[in-house]
Every structure is written in C-alpha cells, then in structure tokens.
Amino acid sequence: MAVTVSLVVIFGLVVYGLLRDGSLSYGPAFFAVMFGFFLSSTGLAGPINEITASVILSIRQYL
Numbered sequence: 922m923a924v925t926v927s928l929v930v931i932f933g934l935v936v937y938g939l940l941r942d943g944s945l946s947y948g949p950a951f952f953a954v955m956f957g958f959f960l961s962s963t964g965l966a967g968p969i970n971e972i973t974a975s976v977i978l979s980i981r982q983y984l
Contacts, residue, residue: 928973932957936950936953936954
C-alpha cells in the first residue's frame with residue numbers, strides 16, 4: 922500500500938510538471954488520468970501491482 926501511494930504521488934508530480942512545462946496539454950493529461958483510474962478497477966490491477974512491486978524489490982537489491 923505504501924509503495925502504491927508513493928508511486929501515485931510521483932506520477933502525479935510528473936504529470937503536473939509536464940503540464941506546467943507545456944509538454945502535455947490538459948486534454949491528453951485528463952485522458953491519461955482517467956485511463957489509469959479505470960484501469961485500476963479492472964482485472965489488470967493485480968498483475969500491474971505485482972510487476973511494480975517486483976521491479977521495486979529488484980531495484981532495492983541493487984541499492
């Protein structure tokens with residue numbers, strides 16, 4: 922749970938930075954956020970969380 926919340930904050934900051942920089946307009950940012958929101962309620966949410974957790978664990982081993 923703590924990893925998921927911190928990743929949400931990181932990705933939110935990235936989207937915010939892209940919006941402020943002008944690299945991303947509000948329309949595509951809205952659709953990206955909505956895609957993530959609806960993707961989290963599908964059956965793919967479990968495998969995505971497992972893949973993310975395994976990547977983070979493997980990164981921690983190298984640090």
